[in-house]
Amino acid sequence: MTTISKVRYSRRAMLKAGGAAVAASALPAPMVWGQETRNITLRQFGTGVSNLNEVATKVKEDLGFTLEMTALDSDSVTQRAATQPDSFDIADIEYWICKKVWPTGNLQAMDTSKIANYDKIVGIFRSGKLTPESVIAQGTAPHTVGFVDGPGGTSFADAETGWMTLIPTIYNADTLGIRPDLIGRPISNWSELLNPEFKGKASILDISSIGIMDMAMVVESMGEYTYPDKGNMTPEEIDLTIGIFTEAKQAGQFRAFWKTFDESVNLMASGEVVIQSMWSPAITAVRSRGIPCVYQPLEEGYRSWGGGIGLSASLSGMELDAAYEYINWYLSGWVGGFLMRQGYYSAVPETSKAFMSENEWGYWFEGKEATDVITSPFGDPLAQAGETRDGGSFYDRMGAVACWNAVMDENQYMVRKWNEFIAA
Amino acid sequence: MTPGAPAIPFRAGAPSSNETPAMTDQAIAKPAVRTRVSASRLGALSHHAAGWLLAAPLALVLAVFLVLPIVMIVIVSFWGATEFSIYPDFQWDNYRFLFGSDVTYRVFLNTFKYAAITWAFTLLIGFTVAYFLAFHVRTLGWQVALFLLCTIPFWTSNIIRMISWIPFLGRNGLANSTLISWGVIDEPLEWLLFSDFSVILAFVHLYTLFMVVPIFNTMMRIDRSLIEAASDAGASGWQTLWHVVIPLTKPGIMIGTIFVVTLVMGDFITVRFMSGSQSANVGRLISNDIGLLQYPSASATAVILLITVLMVIGILLRFVDIRKEL
Incomplete structure (x- = not known):
C-alpha cells in the first residue's frame, strides 16, 4: 500500500x-x-447529455480504469441518487437535483485542494458571477448549492469553503428551438410558444422541474405576471402558471410533450412541431440531418442549467483516489473540448481550447464566424463557413441567463399540479 | 373437507405412492396414538401430506413473488413521503388525496374508456379471425400455418411495434402523404397521431392476438356435429352463429376479455408514446409518481387500480364459468 x-x-x-x-x-x-x-471500476450514472461512451473509452485509454456509464432521464437520476446510494460511485447530476439529493447524505463533499484546475473554474460555479459585474439569475444558481462547510457538511454554504458538493462539468443556456423554414418569420420572445399561430405545432418538455421554468418564462413574456423568483413560486403562482398552460393545452396548442432527448429531436425533425423547449445537442442532432433548426436567442434571456459530478458517500481508498484522478482528467480539457463541440460549455473553458481547432473555438466559444466547416465530434457537418453560433459568444449567452433550473419549496404541490396539467 | 377423504383428488396415485413410507413415518413418529390408525386413514393422511408438499413449491413461488409484493404495496400505500425519502407511518393522506382530486376520476374514466373501446375492437377482429381459422380453413395444416402467421408480429418487441406507428401516422407520414396523393384529403390529418385514435389503434394492434388465441382454442373444441345438427334443423348461418357458436365460445371470449382488459388497464407506455404524453391513464399516474419518488402515493393508486381491475374481472366471471374451459 x-x-x-x-x-x-x-x-x-x-x-x-x-x-x-x-x-x-x-x-x-x-x-x-x-x-x-486497471482493476478499478467506477460506476457513473447521469443524464444522457454527458454520459457518453466516448468518455468511458478515453478514460480507459488515459487513466487505465474502467468507467461504467448509465444514462437515465432527470427523474430517474434523482430517484437513483436519493434511493440507491450503493448502485453508483459517481453521480453526474444537475445542481437542482443536488439540492434535492444532498440532504440524504448519499454524496460526499470534495476537497477542492485536490482539484488541480479549481482556480480556473468559471465564476458562475464559485462566486456565482460570470464577470464581476454580473447579476445572479433567479432559481437554483449553482454556487448556492455548490459548497458545504466541511467534509461531512449537510447544509449548503454561502461562499467558497474548499468543500464542493459537485464538481461542475458542463452547463448551458437553454432557449426555444424553432424550425425557421416552417415558421418563416423572426421569433424573439418566449411568449411565441403559446401563440395561436402555432396551434398544434408546439411542444414543451414533460419534466416538471424544468418545464415549469419554461412556463414561467412564457408567462412573464406574455405580460401576465412578473415573478419575484421564478425558481421558488408560491402555490398561487404555480396555479396561475399551470392554469395558463392548461387552457392552451385544452385549446390544442400542443402537438405532444417530450421527455427524452430523442423524442424532442424526432418531433422537430419530422415537422410535427415547429417551436418547442429544446436542448442544445438536440438542435445539433436535427441540423446534422440536414434540417434547418435554430436555437433561438430570446429577449427575455435564457433558462440555464449546470451539471456536475458528485461522489458517492461510500467511495473510499483507491476508488476515491481514482475518482479524484477522473475529476482532474475531466477538467483537464479533452472532455471539455468534446462537449463544447456539441454546443455545451466546459467548466474550465481555457483547458478545452487546446483540444479544439482555432475555427471551432472561435465558432463555439467566441461566437465568431466559422472559417471552415464545423463538424460534430461524430463527424456530422453542423455549420458551413461564414455561419455563426445562435446566440453568439459564451459571454453573450451565459451573460443573458434569466433563471436557473430549480427545485422549489413548494415542489410537491407543483408536481401534483403538473400531473393534473398532463392529465387535463 | 371431510376427514378421511383424500385432500386432493389425485388422478393417478403414482407420484405420491413412492414417497409414502418415509413420509408416513415422519407424520406419525411423535403421537403414539396414531400408530393404530387404520390403513385407509393412513393412506389418506399420506395423500394429505403429499398434496401439501406437491402444492408447496407453487404456493411458495406465488407467496414470495405475488402475495408478498402486493402486501408490500398495500403497506407502503399508508406510508408518508418527503421529497426524496419515504417513512413508515399509518396515514390515509395518500388515499385522501387520490379520492379528493377530480383528476383521479377523470383519469380512471379515461382508462375505462380505453379499455372498453379496445375491448370492442379486439373482440370483433379477434372473433372474426378465429372464426375464419376454425371454420373456414379446412385442413389442420393450414390452420396451424395461418395461426402461426398471426403470431409473427410477436417476434419483435412490443414497444417497437408500437413506435413504428409514429412515423407512419405523423403529419408528414406515410398515411397522410398517401391520402394526399390520392386526393382524399388536402391537408394532413392531425388527429392520426398523438390522439386517442392513435392510442387505441396501437392497443388494438398490440392486443388482438390475445383475443384470437383463446377464442380459436374454444372454437376448435366445438363438436362439429352440433353445427351439422343446427343446419339439419334448418338454422340459417347467422342463427347457427348466434345460438350455437357464440354461446359455446363464451369461455374463450371471456379469457380473451380478461387478457385485453387487464393489459390495457395496466398499461402506461403505450398511452405515453401514442398520445405524445398528452393523455393520461392510471398507469401513467403511477409512473409519474414513481418518477418523482412519491412511492406511497404510487402504491395507493396501484392498490385502487388493482381493486378496480379485480372488480371488473369479478363481474366478468359472473357471466361465464371459465372453469369449463380449463
Missing part, C-alpha cells in the same frame, strides 16, 4: 505541476499504479 500511495503522490505532483496525464504516463513509476487501477 505504501508504494502505491507514494507513486500516486508523485503522479499527483506531476498533475499539479501542469504536466497532465500525458507526461505522467510517460514516467515509468505511475505504470505500477496504472497496473493497480
Whole structure:
C-alpha cells in the first residue's frame, strides 16, 4: 500500500505541476499504479447529455480504469441518487437535483485542494458571477448549492469553503428551438410558444422541474405576471402558471410533450412541431440531418442549467483516489473540448481550447464566424463557413441567463399540479 | 373437507405412492396414538401430506413473488413521503388525496374508456379471425400455418411495434402523404397521431392476438356435429352463429376479455408514446409518481387500480364459468 500511495503522490505532483496525464504516463513509476487501477471500476450514472461512451473509452485509454456509464432521464437520476446510494460511485447530476439529493447524505463533499484546475473554474460555479459585474439569475444558481462547510457538511454554504458538493462539468443556456423554414418569420420572445399561430405545432418538455421554468418564462413574456423568483413560486403562482398552460393545452396548442432527448429531436425533425423547449445537442442532432433548426436567442434571456459530478458517500481508498484522478482528467480539457463541440460549455473553458481547432473555438466559444466547416465530434457537418453560433459568444449567452433550473419549496404541490396539467 | 377423504383428488396415485413410507413415518413418529390408525386413514393422511408438499413449491413461488409484493404495496400505500425519502407511518393522506382530486376520476374514466373501446375492437377482429381459422380453413395444416402467421408480429418487441406507428401516422407520414396523393384529403390529418385514435389503434394492434388465441382454442373444441345438427334443423348461418357458436365460445371470449382488459388497464407506455404524453391513464399516474419518488402515493393508486381491475374481472366471471374451459 505504501508504494502505491507514494507513486500516486508523485503522479499527483506531476498533475499539479501542469504536466497532465500525458507526461505522467510517460514516467515509468505511475505504470505500477496504472497496473493497480486497471482493476478499478467506477460506476457513473447521469443524464444522457454527458454520459457518453466516448468518455468511458478515453478514460480507459488515459487513466487505465474502467468507467461504467448509465444514462437515465432527470427523474430517474434523482430517484437513483436519493434511493440507491450503493448502485453508483459517481453521480453526474444537475445542481437542482443536488439540492434535492444532498440532504440524504448519499454524496460526499470534495476537497477542492485536490482539484488541480479549481482556480480556473468559471465564476458562475464559485462566486456565482460570470464577470464581476454580473447579476445572479433567479432559481437554483449553482454556487448556492455548490459548497458545504466541511467534509461531512449537510447544509449548503454561502461562499467558497474548499468543500464542493459537485464538481461542475458542463452547463448551458437553454432557449426555444424553432424550425425557421416552417415558421418563416423572426421569433424573439418566449411568449411565441403559446401563440395561436402555432396551434398544434408546439411542444414543451414533460419534466416538471424544468418545464415549469419554461412556463414561467412564457408567462412573464406574455405580460401576465412578473415573478419575484421564478425558481421558488408560491402555490398561487404555480396555479396561475399551470392554469395558463392548461387552457392552451385544452385549446390544442400542443402537438405532444417530450421527455427524452430523442423524442424532442424526432418531433422537430419530422415537422410535427415547429417551436418547442429544446436542448442544445438536440438542435445539433436535427441540423446534422440536414434540417434547418435554430436555437433561438430570446429577449427575455435564457433558462440555464449546470451539471456536475458528485461522489458517492461510500467511495473510499483507491476508488476515491481514482475518482479524484477522473475529476482532474475531466477538467483537464479533452472532455471539455468534446462537449463544447456539441454546443455545451466546459467548466474550465481555457483547458478545452487546446483540444479544439482555432475555427471551432472561435465558432463555439467566441461566437465568431466559422472559417471552415464545423463538424460534430461524430463527424456530422453542423455549420458551413461564414455561419455563426445562435446566440453568439459564451459571454453573450451565459451573460443573458434569466433563471436557473430549480427545485422549489413548494415542489410537491407543483408536481401534483403538473400531473393534473398532463392529465387535463 | 371431510376427514378421511383424500385432500386432493389425485388422478393417478403414482407420484405420491413412492414417497409414502418415509413420509408416513415422519407424520406419525411423535403421537403414539396414531400408530393404530387404520390403513385407509393412513393412506389418506399420506395423500394429505403429499398434496401439501406437491402444492408447496407453487404456493411458495406465488407467496414470495405475488402475495408478498402486493402486501408490500398495500403497506407502503399508508406510508408518508418527503421529497426524496419515504417513512413508515399509518396515514390515509395518500388515499385522501387520490379520492379528493377530480383528476383521479377523470383519469380512471379515461382508462375505462380505453379499455372498453379496445375491448370492442379486439373482440370483433379477434372473433372474426378465429372464426375464419376454425371454420373456414379446412385442413389442420393450414390452420396451424395461418395461426402461426398471426403470431409473427410477436417476434419483435412490443414497444417497437408500437413506435413504428409514429412515423407512419405523423403529419408528414406515410398515411397522410398517401391520402394526399390520392386526393382524399388536402391537408394532413392531425388527429392520426398523438390522439386517442392513435392510442387505441396501437392497443388494438398490440392486443388482438390475445383475443384470437383463446377464442380459436374454444372454437376448435366445438363438436362439429352440433353445427351439422343446427343446419339439419334448418338454422340459417347467422342463427347457427348466434345460438350455437357464440354461446359455446363464451369461455374463450371471456379469457380473451380478461387478457385485453387487464393489459390495457395496466398499461402506461403505450398511452405515453401514442398520445405524445398528452393523455393520461392510471398507469401513467403511477409512473409519474414513481418518477418523482412519491412511492406511497404510487402504491395507493396501484392498490385502487388493482381493486378496480379485480372488480371488473369479478363481474366478468359472473357471466361465464371459465372453469369449463380449463
